[in-house]
Amino acid sequence: MSPTTETLTAERILEATEEVLRRHGPAKATVVDVARALGVSHGSVYRHFRTKAALREAVTKRWLDRTSETLSAITADGTRAPETRLRDWLAALFEAKRRKAGDDPELFATYMVLTGETGEVVGEHLADLTGQLTRIIEAGVASGDFAVPDPRTTAGAVFQATGRFHDPGYHRVWERPGAQEDFTALVDLLVRGLRGRA
Amino acid sequence: MSPTTETLTAERILEATEEVLRRHGPAKATVVDVARALGVSHGSVYRHFRTKAALREAVTKRWLDRTSETLSAITADGTRAPETRLRDWLAALFEAKRRKAGDDPELFATYMVLTGETGEVVGEHLADLTGQLTRIIEAGVASGDFAVPDPRTTAGAVFQATGRFHDPGYHRVWERPGAQEDFTALVDLLVRGLRGRA
DNA sequence: CAGCTGACAGATTTCAACATCTGTCAGCTG
DNA sequence: CAGCTGACAGATGTTGAAATCTGTCAGCTG
Numbered sequence: 001m002s003p004t005t006e007t008l009t010a011e012r013i014l015e016a017t018e019e020v021l022r023r024h025g026p027a028k029a030t031v032v033d034v035a036r037a038l039g040v041s042h043g044s045v046y047r048h049f050r051t052k053a054a055l056r057e058a059v060t061k062r063w064l065d066r067t068s069e070t071l072s073a074i075t076a077d078g079t080r081a082p083e084t085r086l087r088d089w090l091a092a093l094f095e096a097k098r099r100k101a102g103d104d105p106e107l108f109a110t111y112m113v114l115t116g117e118t119g120e121v122v123g124e125h126l127a128d129l130t131g132q133l134t135r136i137i138e139a140g141v142a143s144g145d146f147a148v149p150d151p152r153t154t155a156g157a158v159f160q161a162t163g164r165f166h167d168p169g170y171h172r173v174w175e176r177p178g179a180q181e182d183f184t185a186l187v188d189l190l191v192r193g194l195r196g197r198a
Numbered sequence: 199m200s201p202t203t204e205t206l207t208a209e210r211i212l213e214a215t216e217e218v219l220r221r222h223g224p225a226k227a228t229v230v231d232v233a234r235a236l237g238v239s240h241g242s243v244y245r246h247f248r249t250k251a252a253l254r255e256a257v258t259k260r261w262l263d264r265t266s267e268t269l270s271a272i273t274a275d276g277t278r279a280p281e282t283r284l285r286d287w288l289a290a291l292f293e294a295k296r297r298k299a300g301d302d303p304e305l306f307a308t309y310m311v312l313t314g315e316t317g318e319v320v321g322e323h324l325a326d327l328t329g330q331l332t333r334i335i336e337a338g339v340a341s342g343d344f345a346v347p348d349p350r351t352t353a354g355a356v357f358q359a360t361g362r363f364h365d366p367g368y369h370r371v372w373e374r375p376g377a378q379e380d381f382t383a384l385v386d387l388l389v390r391g392l393r394g395r396a
Numbered sequence: 397c398a399g400c401t402g403a404c405a406g407a408t409t410t411c412a413a414c415a416t417c418t419g420t421c422a423g424c425t426g
Numbered sequence: 427c428a429g430c431t432g433a434c435a436g437a438t439g440t441t442g443a444a445a446t447c448t449g450t451c452a453g454c455t456g
Binding site: 148153154156157158160161162163164169181182185186188189190191192193194196 | 346351352354355356358359360361362367379380383384386387388389390391392394
Binding site: 206238239240241242245 | 399400401402
C-alpha cells in the first residue's frame with residue numbers, strides 16, 4: 001500500500017521530480033534526490049528517462065502544456081467576437097504569467113532555468129501559442145472585424161509585440177505600478193492596427 | 199610627451215577603462231588594471247570616481263549616449279513625414295543594435311553586463327529614447343497622419359512593442375533568418391494602429 | 397598645498413583537493 | 427526474465443585557505 005510498493009511509472013517520476021525541484025531548486029535537484037524520494041535506486045530512474053536533461057525537459061513540457069490548455073479554451077470559443085477573444089486571450093496570458101511569478105517566485109525562477117536549458121520544448125510551446133493567435137485572427141478576418149494581409153505573420157507580430165507581458169525575462173516589470181496601463185495601451189494600439197480599415 | 203606625463207582626467211580614465219574592459223571582459227577588469235594602463239596608482243583613479251561601480255556606470259553612460267545621438271538626428275529632421283521618420287528611427291535603432299551585437303560579440307556581452315549592473319543610467323537612456331519617439335508621434339498627430347489619444351503613452355507602447363528588436367536580451371534572435379521580415383511586419387502593424395483612422 | 401602614492405583592513409576571487417553526481421552495466425531478485 | 431540494484435569511471439560541484447581586489451588615508455612630492 002505504501003507508495004514504494006507501486007509500480008514505477010514515468011508519471012510518478014515526473015511528480016517526484018517536480019517536488020524535488022520545488023524543495024531544492026534547479027541547481028541542487030539531483031537524480032539521486034528523485035530516486036530517494038521514490039524509494040528506488042537512481043538506476044531505475046534512468047530506465048524511464050535516458051538522461052537528466054530529458055527528465056527536466058519532460059517536467060518543463062508538462063508545465064508549459066498546462067498554460068496552453070487554459071488559453072485554448074478561449075481560442076476555441078467561437079460564440080464570442082474575435083476582438084474580444086483576442087483581448088481576453090492576451091489578458092489571460094499576461095495574468096497567468098504574472099500570477100505564477102508573483103505567487104511563488106522561487107518556483108518561477110526554477111522554471112525560468114528549466115526553460116532556458118530546453119531548446120525544442122519551448123519552441124514548440126511558442127509555436128502552439130502563435131498557432132492559437134493565428135486562429136483567432138483568421139476568425140476576425142473571416143468575420144470582417146480584422147483586415148490584415150497574412151494572419152499567420154500578423155499573429156507572430158502580435159505575439160512578439162506583447163513579449164514584455166509574457167516573456168519570463170521581463171517578470172520584474174509585471175508588478176510595477178503602470179504595468180496594467182502599459183498593457184492596455186499596447187493591446188489597444190495592436191487592435192487598432194488589426195482593424196486596419198485604411 | 200609620453201601619455202604618463204599628461205594630466206590625469208576623468209576622460210582619460212574612461213578611455214583606459216573601456217580598453218581594459220575590451221581586453222579583459224567585465225568579470226576580470228579591475229581598477230588596478232585601469233591604473234596600471236595609465237601608469238598611476240589605483241588610489242588616483244579613486245580621486246576621480248568614488249567607487250568602481252561609479253566608474254563602470256560612467257563608461258556605460260558614454261556608450262548609451264552615443265546611440266541616442268545618432269537617433270536624435272532622425273527625430274529632429276522636421277523636413278520628412280512623421281511616418282517615414284518613425285519607420286527610419288525604429289529601423290536605425292534595430293540596425294545599430296544588431297551591428298553592435300554582430301560585429302564584436304564579446305564587447306557587446308561586456309556592455310550587457312554593465313547595463314545589467316546599472317539602475318539609473320539605463321532608465322535615463324530609455325526615457326530619452328521614448329521621449330524622442332513621443333516627439334515624432336506628436337508631430338504625426340499635429341500633421342494629421344496619426345490619430346492617437348495620448349502620444350506619450352502610445353510612444354511607450356511602440357517602444358515596448360518593438361523591444362524584441364532592441365532589447366539586448368534578445369540579441370540571439372536578431373541574426374535569425376526571418377528577423378527582418380518579423381520586424382517589418384511588426385512595424386507595419388504598429389503604423390496601421392497609429393494611423394487610427396477608425 | 398593639490399595631487400599622487402602605497403600600505404593597509406576587509407571583501408571578494410581563485411585554485412586545488414575532496415565530495416558528490418551522472419550515466420553505464422553486470423549481475424541479483426521476485 | 428523484466429525490472430531493479432549498486433559499484434564504478436569520468437564529469438561536475440563544493441570547500442576553505444591563499445591570493446587579489448576595493449576603498450581609505452596618512453604622508454610624500456613637485
